Amino acid sequence: MNVTENEEEYRQFRKGSHEQIISAEQKRYAQVYTHERITENNDTNMNRQTDDLLEQILNRNNMNLAYKRVKSNKGAGGVDGMSVDTLLPYLRNNGADLIRQIRERKYKPNPVRRVEIPKEEKGKYRKLGIPTVVDRVIQQAITQVLTPIFEPQFSENSYGFRPSRGAHDALRKCKKYADEGYVYVVDMDLEKFFDNVSQSKLIEILSKTIKDGRVISLIHKYLNAGVMHNGVFEKTLVGVPQGGPLSPLLSNIMLNELDKELERRGHKFVRYADDCMIFCKSRKSANRTLKNIIPYIEGKLYLKVNKAKTETAHISKIKYLGYGFYRYRGICKMKVHKKSINKMKDKIRVLTRRSNGWSNEKRTEKINQFVRGWVNYFSMADMKKLMLETDEWLRRKIRAVYWKQWKKVKTRFKMINKYGIPKWKVHEMACCRKGTWRASMMLNCVLTNKEIASLGYMSMTSYYLKVRVN
Secondary structure (H helix, E strand, O other): OOOOOOHHHHHHHHHHOOOOOOOEEOHHHOOOOOHHHOOOOOOOOOOOOOOOHHHHHOOHHHHHHHHHHHHHHOOOOOOOOOOHHHHHHHHHHHHHHHHHHHHOOOOOOOOEEEEEEEOOOOOOEEEEEEOOHHHHHHHHHHHHHHHHHHHHHOOOOEOOOOOOOOHHHHHHHHHHHHHOOOOEEEEEEEOOOOEOOOHHHHHHHHHHHOOOHHHHHHHHHHHOOOEEEOOEEEOOOOOOOOOOOOHHHHHHHHHHHHHHHHHHOOOEEEEEOOEEEEEEOOHHHHHHHHHHHHHHHHHOOOOOEOOOOOEEEEHHHOEEOOEEEEEEOOEEEEEEOHHHHHHHHHHHHHHOOHHHOOOHHHHHHHHHHHHHHHHHHOOOOOOHHHHHHHHHHHHHHHHHHHHHHOOOHHHHHHHHHOOOOOHHHHHHHHOOOOOHHHHHHHHHHOOOHHHHHHOOOOOHHHHHHHHOOO
């Protein structure tokens, strides 16, 4: 397989491409549907004469775009240890054989590599499944062909991992509903969504649209590929491994069934991945809605509602996509949720650790990168006061970093003396025996706000005022 250099085509693809990490599924509903519906030898849902989806997937241009996407995303390797950097030589030598195996249904995906990342709740982890780079290319190729097919079927109230849609769009819809008086919310939490998805139910839904049994079979193989964890192979008869390019699309296909049911019942709702909020005008209506929708989710979709985290509440009590909401003169406004603030400060503490071994230039780059990303995401929130307070705290953290670097009295005297303050003051500061945090306050007269800015550090307040969404 040769990789073309059609950059315009690639840019057009990137514009519409999307992906994300979501969550897996549970063994509770593993036997609800039999996997015999679609097997290697079952051609019930296949019409090769009228449907050539597999050929579209294996098309040279489509595979080239898939490679470029995987290459640009980088990421860690899978169980075979192959890196993105060695992917191209492998595909050049083995691409033709790989495609032949897929066509002949002889290709067997590798198990995903289990990675656990901590959640906001202490002691809890999100399970990710990292496919091999070769499998990521194939999954990406499948996603590129299936996305235009399924997109027209998706609800206007679904915003996660879809082209030209994002979290800000979902939040605007939430605000719209609240401004219309729908201020009571069913905050739906699906327990370990990706771990609980019934593969048979998912295959059944896919088969309504995809009539090429070869494609169904290939997707089914990825669902059943298994997991390698600490050198031990684990079967995956239930769930969709979270972490591959195909996972976000499959999650939307599965949850689109919930979207259609909510629309059929006339509900106002917003869904981003597996985070769903249903809007009502009264608490009584919200409670009734929750009671009535649970049987459908658990009885028809074979998913599990986390009743401990699912609640009905006024929108001012809800955290959604990191944002909080409040009402001011009858208008819904947005703020940064307290948990998101704490998470942001924890990240800054990590970035300002002296133990990370970074140079001052590297630290400046890392902090600025984080500031830009965080402020851009929360640009819809009213947070000028928060940014002013955070800037003050961050500058003090930076001063603490420099104080730690000037460890010896001799070094402190030399560095502080550069700033042209009286000798007695230099001597007093250099010989200070206060702790780092208290000493950092003393450095205000040396490392002023202007001086810190000259070192290259961004002001969160200034950047927020520049990019905020009114």
